[in-house]
Amino acid sequence: MIKKEITSIIQSRKSVYPNEFNGEIIRNEDIIQLLENANHAPSHKMTQPWRFKIFYQNSKKKLLKEIIKVNQFSEIKKNNLEKRFEKTSHIISICMKKNVEILPEWEEIAATAMAVQNIWISCVESNIGGYWSTPSYTKKLRKFLALEKNEICLGFFYLGIHQSDKQKKLRDSVNNKIQWFN
């Protein structure tokens, strides 16, 4: 029997965007707990490919500066990004260490995405919210993120404090996505 509690938690997970954050700072122990939970994701051959680079306070400012430096943003886009950073408490760069000798890349990406899902569902029923942003400019940040040759960045997870009670987005019926084979 599937527990009602786990169904409720999974189905309550949602993206919370920086415009809904109130600018308050998440406690470091909560960040560590989120990443501990991420670390419980499964991975083929137990490669545990997820890597997290945490930006907050001063390092968050440095990240913003670097993103602006490597992009040619319009004034409006730059201002929007600045506002987004201002409201965000922590930004986690979602990185992945490839093990190409033993596994196809997609398996490592899948495992890392499962780690991200653990972060996301851990936020349910708390005042911590977040969303996964995957801008194309991550490729231009390799040096800044101190990525090694066999590492890639899969985007940023923005985290902040919120009181949003916005409804989550509805899904199409799962019946349209499943096929039973008898």
Ligand SMILES: Cc1cc2nc3c(=O)[nH]c(=O)nc-3n(C[C@H](O)[C@H](O)[C@H](O)COP(=O)(O)O)c2cc1C
């Ligand atoms: C791999 C991945 C990449 C995403 N990248 C972005 C992004 O770049 N920008 C964005 O606004 N949302 C991004 N999202 C969030 C999705 O838009 C969001 O999950 C989707 O709209 C469903 O909303 P929900 O998370 O509230 O259920 C991403 C989600 C995933 C899983």
